[in-house]
Amino acid sequence: MLKRTVAATAAFFLLNGVAHAQLSDTEQRIVAAVKQRTPAALELLEKSVRLNSGTLNPEGVRAVGEIYRAELDALGFETRWIDMPPAMKRAGHLVATHESGQGKHVLLLGHLDTVFEKGSAVPLWERQGDRVRGQGVNDMKGGDVIMIEALRALRSVGALDPAHVEIMFTGDEERTGHPLQVARGDMVAMAKRADYALSFEGNSKHEGVDTAAIARRSSGGWVLRVKGKPAHSMGVFSAQSGYGAIYEAARILNAFREQVIEPSLTFNPGLIAGGTDVSYADDTATATAFGKTNVIARDAEVRGDLRYLSPEQGERARQKMQAIVSTGNLPGTSATITFSETYPPMPPTDAGRKLLELYSKASQDAGLGRIDTNDPSLRGAGDVQFVAPHTVGIDGLGAQGRGAHTDDEDLEVASIERGTIRAALLIYRLTQTAR
Known part of the structure; x- marks a missing residue:
């Protein structure tokens, strides 16, 4: 029995070493930085989830935006708030920019609002072992935190310096304001400047394999x-x-x-x-x-x-x-x-498939398994669709959970660390490539 246990342990470390051997020294430090911050990342998530930010609660949406804005300011981003016309009755959007002329330009997308309006009976935050139930915990504050923590890990090892990154956190993804030309005009302009767009909506599994989206229906x-x-x-x-x-x-x-x-x-x-x-x-x-x-x-x-x-x-x-x-x-x-x-629809493209391959490769190199594309008929719509005609996009880089938009919406706590490692490595590899 002892021999079998030793052999199994040795095999585990051998396989683990092979996987991580695909990471450069800098990438290994990025992964270590993510893991060190895991408890703090969960605290940031709880802080933002405990604020109701239903789309029609603009004060709550702005309050969540201010939490994320403070984090991005500390990471060296220039931040600003884009107000919407009063008649639209929407909170507006948080935008952050980290400029560099060296690497590829990457646009990151998240949203601050949830489907749970003010007065909802759904608990704001309810820890249940290795899962958390709460308002927007999966859709999509978990993904928002993954994005911020990925950027924090890059900055901690000096890998954010050459990166050209723009971020938009919309305040009305769940109930988009009208007219659309106003509600998404700034996002489209940002997409036209970007080489890639990464959206942090939640991901799902298909036959035990994590997935991401390169196509979404209108x-x-x-x-x-x-x-x-x-x-x-x-x-x-x-x-x-x-x-x-x-x-x-x-x-x-x-x-x-x-x-x-x-x-x-x-x-x-x-x-x-x-x-x-x-x-x-x-x-x-x-x-x-x-x-x-x-x-x-x-x-x-x-x-x-x-x-x-x-x-x-x-x-x-x-x-x-x-x-x-x-x-x-x-x-x-x-x-x-x-x-x-x-x-608008986001049909699959060859460029999108190649971006998915890069994301899957980063996940596999970190020992987290491959990423497959998901069936677009199994997902709703998302902001990435507004940018898809203008750049190469991928969605589903966020947290993994169940019951989005329902009273039982939750997420798997471990998916925060897993998603942050994947996102950080992908952003690093994209932004280190010369334009």
Whole structure:
């Protein structure tokens, strides 16, 4: 038994040594600096999570931003706050810059807000052994802390000096302010200057392997409005009275399901209302309807989202949906549909795959295993999509957890150290490369 134990221990150290032999002396010091700060990193995370920063709580969003701003100021970054117009009712964004003309220019993205608005019953911070439950602990304050701690590790060994890094922490990622040209204008300008964009949303596992995202689907919406002839229900289905708005809405939705489906494309009708009169309130996302069972419905309204992987796929979907709405209407009905896009699609690219390979190589060299790409249909939208048309981007460099956007959102504590090591090595390797 003793011999087997000694042999197993020797094998462990041999494999561990082989993995770390891929790291340079500077990189080994970066890893050591990350590990030394692990308890302090968790304290920084707790400090920021204990502040509610729901998107519609601008004071809380700003307070979290001030915590991160102080950390970045201490690391030698020039920081500033970008205010949004008062009518937008958003907190604004924190921007930080570390300029150098030597290496590649890297843009780092995070967000300060969460889906948990002020007054949420979800605990701010609740330690549960090797996991932490809390508001935005995974999405995405864990990733924000990983970003800051990676930069701190680089600075501690002198590797931040030649790095050209810009950072944007948005204050409205969960409920983006409008107009988008204002809400994301500064981010797009920063992307146009960058060689790479790294976003620190949470990562996930697929078949036991950690993943990152080089593609994300759009996030947009559609509104279907249907008209029928109000009349006594005894005449429904007749040529004179027609079928009514609700039947026509049902026909259209079923045709969408039968005729528009293709891989990576989804269109979800999240709300439907019908009757004699229908109204919808955008600010509360609520609909009201009046109708009687013996009256054919005059109005119907359906609101849904639309997600696609490429602009071409989105255009195909819109054309098919429009054709279904415009043709084959049931007698006595008419319909219109309008579309909107909040987050543009981020289709996979060869450049994105190469960046993922660099990230995976850094992880493997540190003995943390390979990184695979994830299925974009399993993720929502994120800020990286605004920069994707202008630079090479990757997302999912943040913490690993479960239940994002739910009352049970949590993270694995160990993923903070793991993510920080990976991010620090990737940023180091990217910024040491001459432009």
